[in-house]
Amino acid sequence: MAEFLDLESQDSVRMPWNVLPGTKADAANCVIPISAVYTPLKPLPAATPLLPYSPLRCRNCRSVISPFSIVDFSSINKIWICSFCLQRNHFPPHYQSISEQNLPAELFPQYTTIEYETTAPHEKAQAGSSNVFLFVVDTCVIEEELGFLKSALLQVLGMVPENCLIGLITFGTYVHVHELGFGQLPKVHVFKGTKEVTKDQLLEQMGFFTKRPRPTTGVIAGVRDGLSQESVARFLLPASDCEFVLNSILEELQKDPWPVPSDQRAARCTGTALSLAAHLLGVCVPGSGARIMAFLGGPSTEGPGAIVSKNLSEPIRSHKDLDKDSVPHYHKAVKFYEALSKQLVHQGHVLDVFACALDQVGVAELKVAIEKTGGLVVLAESFGHSVFKDSLRRVFQSGDNDLGLSSNGIFEINCSKDIKIQGIIGPCASLDKKGPLCSETVIGQGNTTAWKLCGLDKTTSLCIIFDVIKKENPDIIAQSANNQFFFQFLTYYQHGSGQMRLRATTLSRRWVAGPGIKEDLISGFDQEAAAVVMARQVSFKMETEAEFDPIRWLDKSLIHICSQFGEYQKDSPSSFSLSPRLSIFPQFMFHLRRSQFVQVFNNSPDETAYFRMILNRENIANSVVMIQPSLISYSFQSGPEPALLDVASIAADRILLLDSYFTIVVFHGSTIAQWRKAGYHELPEHQAFAHLLQAPRDDADAIIRERFPVPRLVICDQHGSQARFLLAKLNPSATYNSDGVAPGGDVIFTDDVSFEVFLDHLQRLAVQ
Template sequence: MAEFMDLELQDGVRMPWNVFPGIKQEAANCVVPVSAIYTPLKEFANMQVVPYAPLRCRTCRSVLNPFSIVDFNAKIWICPFCFQRNHFPPHYQSITEENLPAELFVQYTTIEYESPSEKLSMPPVFLFLVDTCMIEEELGFLKSALSQAIGLLPDNSLVGLITFGTYVHVHELGYSHISKAYVFKGTKEVTKDQILEQMCFFVKKPKPPSGVIAGARDGLSQDSISRFLLPASECEFALNSVLEELQKDPWATPADQRATRCISTALNVAACLLGACVPGSGARIMAFVGGPSTEGPGAIVSKNLSEPIRSHKDLDKDSVPYYHKAVKFYEGLAKQLVNQGHVLDVFACALDQVGLAELKVAVERTGGLVVLAESFGHSVFKDSLRRVFQSSDHDLGLSFNGIFEVNCSKDIKVQGIIGPCASLEKKGPLCSETVIGQGNTVAWKMCGLDKDTSLCLVFDIVKKDSPEAIGQPTSNSFYLQFLTYYQHNNGQMRLRVTTLSRRWIAGPGSIQELIAGFDQEAAAVVMARLVSFKMESEADFDPIRWLDRSLIRICSRFGDYQKDSPSSFSLSPRFSIFPQFMFHLRRSQFVQVFNNSPDETAYFRMILNRENVANSVVMIQPSLISYKFHSAPEPALLDVAAIAADRILLLDSYFTVVIFHGATIAQWRKSGYQELEEHKMFAQLLRAPHDEADEICKERFPVPRLVICDQYGSQARFLLAKLNPSATYNSDAPPLPGGDVIFTDDVSFDVFLDHLQRLAVQ
């Protein structure tokens, strides 16, 4: 797959099909849709940033690129998308074949424009939303994590603070003599006008008689805005003193009831406040939630502890009295935040569910970050929060206010995007009739995006029959152009343009070329996003059946076999790992919801929908490394046979990193051999997987949970759950000495493959 990774290093794009099926029927027969996983802000070593505005086609608005045909004598360029002839403006007059502008260089298929005319935008805004319905210990953990984060904020960024429990308190940070807050009732939704009225925005300056009132430009005085949003350098003291004095929610909770927690009202107040003060600028609402919402329009459960929080079974049976109302509220909130260009991040730390499944729509459409942990004292939360603000080699590169647009050749249309964005409903001839994800548009809003944010674009091939059939000579290239307009983290507006060309083929003999261009990792990730999307949007959808049928169709189309002879079946190396990915996807947390709460499932899918191919593949099929004496660490098969008494295994399943000690190693460790001078080698062996795990945790967001366990110990389940059950409690063959068995009725990969071969050759 090396050449596909090279393409990703050049343009940040991975595609399941790097040679496109040229006609509609052939594309349907390929099963995995023609699609692309694109990371708009991927970091490149030799990224070309040019200090002028792009040159656009006057018909289709695509940007001049290396695939444009240039007539140097007439000073004209022809757009590869719509074939419009465009004149070069006067400042391009000196252009010749030897003297080319950067955007025509073959190697700069991805280029970034930084327009000097666009002044630096507003500084970023961080509005902290803090839950106070927690035990003192948890609140203490959260307060110390927040005061650390405040110290890491960029000096010019604006900061605000809202705390919530039974009531919502908006803290006035600009008034440092005494802490002062405005209080809103937790049961009521408030409008922007009510907030402006109640928070005394028009005391010194009368309210303008008409028009929108938002931001300093539209009639709000800067003084009144800076009471609530202050530069980090000025308000660090005020913020820390409010946090120090912050107490647990004072309203008593009866023993048989849950705390009164109004998350939705607090989010509503936060969104209206930002909409009034800083519309259109890069702002984030960072919500720290420690339990379920029980009050207001977004409540997910009643206050009675006798009533359990909804489970997957309740969702399937539709016996969820609060769910639909809450989702509807958060859809409205998502729409409001997208219009304002603001992001919602959620840090949920609780032993029970907090309502992520309902919040998902607002977080995903605004491109927010999400972290789920058991406690605010857990390293998953503390290290992840630090990563958001830390500037190091691995910083997230948070950017704001993105708009993403697509241009493509006329024979391709866009079905939609699965990923962290919201449709801008800009319809055009390139919109397909079938919609997947955020569709029916050629432009999407990305309020928040970072270096790893990846979108999955699904295309539709619209040509009905091959040109040879009609006797037309035609070019066999398809062109795609992705435009990402965004606010860089230095405040400057930039436009990144990626232009791609792919060949299409049709007719007999095309199968070999399709196989040669198949990227099985990208295909597995597209299928994972698709199956997650279908599970959420289609009633009575059976994911296992859909994945199995898709795999059988792919194998019978691209496999090599004689009809009805399973033993003759073989797959090209380009497809050989794909069945393995599908086997692990069927068993993964994206498809198997048993044993996971709706919140956990929503969390896993949100992360899958925003990560690049390499990270998503680790979520689907974890990586396993084996450490033993007298040999270097080596990759091991993700199989129960990899377990041995004298080995240490390191499993990386993206959300969890497991260091698993075989029985003998664990015994030696407990006896303290690593402390002895003559057993230095053993001490090194024990340390090696920890060093590797630290490296993994350093560059990942959210930071994974680290589990250290021993063979036969209770925590060993984190490893066993991910392994292929080739030896189970009812296998005929006994396990290898020092090996292990898995107590499961799941089929092993070999049995799965046998069934697949039998069905594919029919």
């Protein structure tokens, strides 16, 4: 794996195939598509310069000059040849002094990824404009929850940078838009929750044109289009100016006053509140980096976007209801949020959702708006839970662990002519820029070569899926002197400092075609990247294809890969072997089949949507932990060491640390638990035991500090009720009907097959 990690640290890219099949037929045989998982804002190596000028672009295909461009220094007017379309381009006058000894940074061979400070003409964002946070707060929650939420919000208000603008909307049965600009007399605009409010009604009702006449033409949005600065400043104020007003409003904030009959749910108009928030930002700050941060404490029951009726006798939809299509509100709500997501993408704004409730709040319906705008999502059981409080704090944290939130991104792809783009699975929205590079087959956000990234951060990762279109042709193999495919990823974005930047990453990968290419393909296979691409694909198919059987699809793909790339004699399972480059892949697939992305039983639609959204935005290292958790064992005999993700790893005198990304479990074996309950670690003569207990806690804290959303920490003992968090993730090699368990070990009560049985079946089927 080492060389793939090196490639990632240089170019932020991981590809399942690093040697590519060169023809359509070869690519189809590879099962896992030609794809790349790219993290546009991954921090660059310290030595990489930031270039203070705009890049040179090819006059034909608009790609940016890179170390792969061929430069002719000998001609009088120096020329560079584009590696994508082979167009010859002249250097502008200020490049005349370059030579082979005096190269500009963008031609250095090690700078295949480089960043430019740019103010490109199509970027509407005002350079230096401040970020905007609009808090949308649900007040239909019990007093205790509201107290937790208020204290969390008051805490982060002090962390918001001074020049950021802040606004506040609270909602319950009605929506309240708070004016912060006149602190002496707090003023609130109230809207009915059951009705949808248009942009014009909002302008009218909130008195945007009391001081000056309304412009007759054009879109009315922002200071440039005829809105006065003071009318915007009534609702959105710099953090330093409105801290006092906001503090007093939040401290006095009461639970929604409307009575709720005992057989009903509270009247909560989430959809109307979010729609008003989107209109308000669209009117005041179009095209600047703005985030709607919604804090939801229960399901929406009123107005557009409702997910359930007020009657408690009607249960909230489950996966079974979705399968049977007996969901009266679901499709209508999704349609409403699709329209909202289009509006937000058009405005360049982000929707973040913090859903904290024991019941579902409608994350499954909101998914489309969160994902297309690149929003953050956090799911917790209560506003008092550390998962919520610490995650919210991380959003505003600066320093080592800041998220690197950026906005207003546009992502473009260029590639060699024999390869096309099927689409992207990840947090982005298509800009419908069709062209010759778009494939007929569409996966995810396809039919375009440019995407909008309203919000993105240091770990936002896009999975780009390509299509090789080169047909079999004896000539191509003969002229394989130029057997390189080129890819270029361009990301324009507004940096946290307010300036516009362009990051250009250019890659080259060798392709092979014809018979005897198996060894070449295996030599460039990245098992981790392959597992993550399969996970994103299977999640996407489960959501978009009716009657799709994920287990069957994964099994068929795996059997095909093993029979294609394994070494064996026909019909002899015992002769089967896989190259070390492929040997862990079946194990990843075994755990993916059992993961929360594929098994929806026991999870609500909200939880499933949440898990998949995070899978679709995280980088390879984090996604692999979600698919196959890591397990570390601590004992007196040895230091911390990796353990097999298997029930056989449990022992009475061991502590196990399981990291499954969303949950971190510290699991004490039965003897360790007894000693701890007896208080041995508090005695001076048992220092070693105290250190042993502390080591996994320290490691868990280190993981928690770096992760977003903050994971849930579970500390449990063998045979305790919470041990299920560990047992559910282990390979059931010892179950209630297997012979002999090691003393002090454990069994799992399941009828699932173990990894050994799975591998056995796989070998039998692969050699047929």
